[in-house]
Amino acid sequence: MLQDWAPVLVFLILVTGFAVVSVVMSYVMGVKKPNSRKLAPYECGMQPTGTARERFSVKFYLVAMLFLLFDIEAVFLFPWAVVYRDLRIFGFLEMLLFIAAILAGYIYVWKKGALEWER
Amino acid sequence: MIEYLISPEFLLMMAKIVGIFGGVMGSLAYLTWLERKVMARVQMRPGPTRVGPFGLLQPIADGLKFLFKEDIIPTQANKFLFILAPIVALIPALLSFSVIPFGPRLQVADLSVGLLFIFAITSLGVYGIVLGGWASNSKYPLMGAMRSSAQMISYELSLTLSVVGVLMIANTLSLGELVTAQQGTWFGFIPRWNIFLQPVAFVIYVVSAIAETNRLPFDLAESEQELVGGWHTEYSSMKFAMFMLAEYANMLTVSALATILFLGGWTGPAFGPDWLRMVLPTIWFVGKISVFIFFYVLLRSTLPRFRYDQLMKFSWKVLLPLALANILITSLIVAIS
Numbered sequence: 537m538l539q540d541w542a543p544v545l546v547f548l549i550l551v552t553g554f555a556v557v558s559v560v561m562s563y564v565m566g567v568k569k570p571n572s573r574k575l576a577p578y579e580c581g582m583q584p585t586g587t588a589r590e591r592f593s594v595k596f597y598l599v600a601m602l603f604l605l606f607d608i609e610a611v612f613l614f615p616w617a618v619v620y621r622d623l624r625i626f627g628f629l630e631m632l633l634f635i636a637a638i639l640a641g642y643i644y645v646w647k648k649g650a651l652e653w654e655r
Numbered sequence: 656m657i658e659y660l661i662s663p664e665f666l667l668m669m670a671k672i673v674g675i676f677g678g679v680m681g682s683l684a685y686l687t688w689l690e691r692k693v694m695a696r697v698q699m700r701p702g703p704t705r706v707g708p709f710g711l712l713q714p715i716a717d718g719l720k721f722l723f724k725e726d727i728i729p730t731q732a733n734k735f736l737f738i739l740a741p742i743v744a745l746i747p748a749l750l751s752f753s754v755i756p757f758g759p760r761l762q763v764a765d766l767s768v769g770l771l772f773i774f775a776i777t778s779l780g781v782y783g784i785v786l787g788g789w790a791s792n793s794k795y796p797l798m799g800a801m802r803s804s805a806q807m808i809s810y811e812l813s814l815t816l817s818v819v820g821v822l823m824i825a826n827t828l829s830l831g832e833l834v835t836a837q838q839g840t841w842f843g844f845i846p847r848w849n850i851f852l853q854p855v856a857f858v859i860y861v862v863s864a865i866a867e868t869n870r871l872p873f874d875l876a877e878s879e880q881e882l883v884g885g886w887h888t889e890y891s892s893m894k895f896a897m898f899m900l901a902e903y904a905n906m907l908t909v910s911a912l913a914t915i916l917f918l919g920g921w922t923g924p925a926f927g928p929d930w931l932r933m934v935l936p937t938i939w940f941v942g943k944i945s946v947f948i949f950f951y952v953l954l955r956s957t958l959p960r961f962r963y964d965q966l967m968k969f970s971w972k973v974l975l976p977l978a979l980a981n982i983l984i985t986s987l988i989v990a991i992s
Contacts, residue, residue, distance in 0.1 A: 543668050543764040544772075547753035548746070550676055555742040555749075555897065558722075562893030566726045575730045577793035578888050588731075588794045596805050599967070603808040606975070610815040613982065614771065617822035620989060628990040635983060642976070651971045653964035 598650055609638050671763050672753075679752050683903050684714035690952050697956040717896075724892035729791065732889065736790035741890065741897035744783025747776045748904035755911050756831050758921050758937040769830035770822075770912075774815055777867075777908060780901065781807045784876070787898070788886035799885030802963065803869060803876030809970040810866035810873075816978035817859035820985040821849050821916050834920030850917040855981045857917045859974055861947075864909035866970070868902060870951055872958040875966055910947035911940075918943050 577584050612634065620627055645651060659665055688703065688710065695702025703710030728737055754769040756762040766772055781804050788800020822828065825836045839847045850857045866873035877885025887898045914920055923939035925932045961969070 540764055540766055543672060544750075544753045544766070546668070547672055547676070547763055548750055550672060551746050551749040552742075554676075555745045558893045558897060559738060559742060562722055562724070563726050565722055566724055566892050568725060570725075570727070572730075574727060577729055577731055577791070578795065578883065579793070580883065584793075588792050588797050590794075590797075592797075592801055596801055599805045599809060602971075603812060606812050607808075607815070610812065610819070613816070613819045614822065614828070617819045617982075618826055618828055620823045620986065621826055625990055628986055631986065632983075635979065639979070642979075646972070651968070653967040 595653065602645065602650065605641070606638070609634075668763070671761065675752060675757065675761070675763055676749075678757075679749070679904070679907070683900055683907065684718065686903050686907070686948065687717065687899070688714050689948070690955075693949065693952045694956045697953070721893050721896040726894070727889075727891045729793065729889050731792040733790040733792065736786050737889075738894070740783050740787035740790055741894040741901075742783075743786060744780055744901040745897045745904075747779040747783075748901040748908070751776050751908045752904075752911075754830055755908070756834055756915065756920060757940055758934075761937060762831060765829055765831040768828045770818065770828045770833070770916075773830075773908065773912060777905065778807075778811055780905060783898070783901065784886050787890065791886075791889040793889050795883045795888045796886045799876050799882045799888070802882075803886060806869070806873065806875060806966060806970075807867060809967060810863040810974070813859055813970060813974035813978045814863040814867055816975070816982065817856040817863065818916060819978075819982050820853045820856045823982075823985055823989050824849060824852055830915055830920075834915055834922060837919040838922050846919055846922070848917060848919040853917065853981070853985070855977065856985075857913075859978050859981070860913055860917065863970075863974060864913060865951065865954065866966070868905045868909055870906065871955040872961050873966060874960065875963050878960055906948065906951060907944065910944045910951075913947060914940060914943040 577588065579585070613631075616623075616627065616631055623630075691713070692702040692710070703713040706712040706716045728734060751773045753763040754766050754772055756765065784803045784807075785800050788796040788798075788803070791797070821833075825833050827833060827836070837847050837849060841847060841851075845851065869876045876882075877887070882888070887895055890898060920943075921936035921940040923935065925935050927935075
């Protein structure tokens with residue numbers, strides 16, 4: 537069982553090596569003529585104003601929370617789908633209840649306006 | 656231990672790994688050439704022509720150029736995370752090729768949970784984008800990273816949910832078995848591909864896949880006119896190339912996955928002498944992927960960009976309920992039959 541993963545581990549080592557080597561290579565081989573303008577954050581040629589460590593809209597947090605809720609549902613659906621033929625009608629009814637509960641939550645979220653981006 | 660290292664299985668495994676890695680890297684390089692050439696033709700330009708015949712050596716020249724360019728790390732940036740981000744973006748993008756079956760035996764590892772593995776690995780790619788955008792400590796990259804992460808997690812939902820219908824029919828998570836389950840034909844001429852059983856899931860998958868890879872018309876993360884370059888604005892030289900490489904690798908992965916899940920993977924008519932029968936499956940597989948890639952490039956060169964609120968609305972209010980309805984209807988039909 538665990539042996540199946542050995543090639544994946546070798547592949548991971550190869551890929552990591554490739555990524556690290558390319559970063560190091562470009563550092564070693566690239567020209568280095570830094571100046572203060574070049575190292576400043578890019579702002580379309582203007583003098584950079586203010587800081588980039590601003591607060592951002594709460595909507596992004598909301599999306600992340602909703603994603604967690606529905607992704608857990610997706611995770612539950614995967615094993616169910618794989619053994620679905622063995623579970624027969626029992627599995628169908630069980631999952632109907634589960635999806636109904638999720639759907640109720642989904643309708644609540646929609647009605648609350650959490651899915652409206654422009655507000 | 657030493658015996659294992661010189662055993663035929665180990666050598667075969669290493670040959671497969673090196674072959675697939677080399678093949679993927681080569682096709683990634685030529686993907687950039689293909690995209691530039693096709694887009695140029697759509698816009699009635701000749702595209703790259705100067706380096707080699709038809710500009711065929713352009714990817715090599717580009718790679719060398721990236722290597723010798725100045726490696727700029729902005730003074731305000733968080734150095735460690737700034738360097739780490741492209742590595743974090745590239746590793747999962749390339750690692751997913753370790754479970755993709757390019758042919759009947761041309762697969763590095765046929766995991767029993769191959770599909771879950773790919774979903775788990777590719778969803779790590781968003782970390783590279785968020786880290787890169789945040790560590791740059793600049794406004795455009797930050798905004799691009801925020802948008803991109805919200806977009807990717809939204810579309811990941813419909814992507815994963817669209818696959819559930821296929822799993823109900825195939826009853827396996829192993830990518831190799833998913834392909835073999837689609838061998839054969841109905842009535843002698845219609846191939847047993849899942850696309851005919853799950854057309855809605857296929858559409859949902861393709862749309863979410865384009866959004867997942869941040870391609871037009873969903874490339875809000877790097878919309879040039881608003882955000883300069885999105886999360887990789889501050890990146891230069893090889894680090895920038897690694898972000899691009901990761902994006903193209905993800906494009907290849909989702910196309911390969913679409914082929915495996917819906918279009919029968921490497922299955923296809925086999926004919927001719929033995930050596931041809933050996934390579935034909937791989938040719939079919941690559942051909943099917945190429946159709947997807949070509950479709951992506953055509954989309955990019957023809958469609959305008961979504962607005963951000965439209966993008967989020969489309970994911971949460973159209974694709975998600977559609978995917979859920981598809982699961983319910985599929986489960987009902989499978990339960991009855």
